[in-house]
Amino acid sequence: MRCDGLVAEVQDWAAGLEEVHLRIAGAFARAEPRVRVLAYLRGLLEQLERKNGWTLAEAAGEVSPDGMQRLLRTADWNADTVRDELRAYVVERLGPGGVLIVDETGFIKKGTCSAGVGRQYTGTTGKIDNCQIGVFCAYATPAGRALIDRELYLPRAWTDDRERARAAGIDDAVPFATKPDLARRMLTRALDAGVPAGWLTADEIYGQDKRLRVWCEQRGLPYVLATRSNDTVATIDWRQRRVRALIAELPESAWARCSAGAGAHGQRLSDCARIELLAGFDPSWSRWVLARRTIPADPGEEPQLAYYVCAGPTDTSLEQLVAVAGGRWRIEECFQAAKNEAGLASYQVRDYTAWYRHITLAMLAHAYLSATRASAEKGGLRPEPSSSSR
Helix, strand or coil: CCCHHHHHHHHHHHHHHHHHHHHHHHHHHCCHHHHHHHHHHHHHCCCCCCCCCHHHHHHHHCCCHHHHHHHHHCCCHHHHHHHHHHHHHHHHHHCCEEEEEEEEEECCCCCCCCCCCEEEECCCCCCEEEEEEEEEEEEEEEEEEECCCCCCCCCHHHCCCCHHHHHCCCCCCCCCCHHHHHHHHHHHHHHHHHEEEEEEEEEEHHHHCCCHHHHHHHCCCCCEEEECCCEEEECCCCEEEEHHHHHHHCCHHHCEEEEEEEECCCCEEEEEEEEECCCCCCCCCECCCCCCCCCCCCCCCCCCEEEEEEECCCCHHHHHHHHHHCCCCHHHHHHHHHHHHCCCCCCCCCCCHHHHHHHHHHHHHHHHHHHHHHHHHHCCCCCCCCHHCC
């Protein structure tokens, strides 16, 4: 690319970030944090080894991290207002007809003072670790995907110890909430804001929560939710059956080879089947149990089964359900990109409010990258992750 073309492209990217900054300006009561947040966003998009208060301050030309720390801890601004603008921005840039995806990710921490920290299982390391758990909602369309909401999970050890909670900036009014409760809170905000999503998908932590399934049907949100083999469902003959027993009774002729979408090595094929269940509230909807069976690479290898509970319009095809189920990986891609490219996990704050502020700004930086990539790829360009901050 010629030098003048590169300069023009960089200027376009910088202008785009400034437009995002203008969108969130109303969340800031004073000029100083309003100006500093743009520097914070630029720092999150820089190619820095670590993205904490010191490195972000240095990237902004400041001699100490005090201003960046003040932005997260005590400055007068509303992270939820920024979240709402972020969500609207993602929908505008990625388009309608997307899928909402709920999942959690861990933030490994030392000590016991960071809000919500504790020894708990996290898929980030695949084991029990001392960490914080964030529950997130992503919005994904063919154009791209981005995180649009977040909640910090507080174990009972925190909500039952109000003195400890207050020390971390957690108000007495913040109650214990399960991860599905937090998911429902975020989904409510998304639907109330008019996010044009066609489906919800999530793993078995959320799929086994029957209250979440009922809530989705009441709100008219179709879902494909992973569940465990011992989950019970109501069959059309009004019996309660375990999903693995239902699937085990299917003849081989009930299975069809379906694609869950394109992967790094071509179409992600599996053998799939579904069983219709007792209908729910809406006569135009049906419920199903869906099973996906791996295709062994070795003839002697045993296939693995994954189970899902589903609900949606009666004319939904098996292929549609499989495609939604297969799209859950896109939130994992969001986590990886947001951590690697936008500093999602690089924070060094303990305070409850500061956690929400940093996470929201990192989500906004990642959303900017996702939206800009979507536009660039549509136009035949493939920009580098940190180009927007140069």
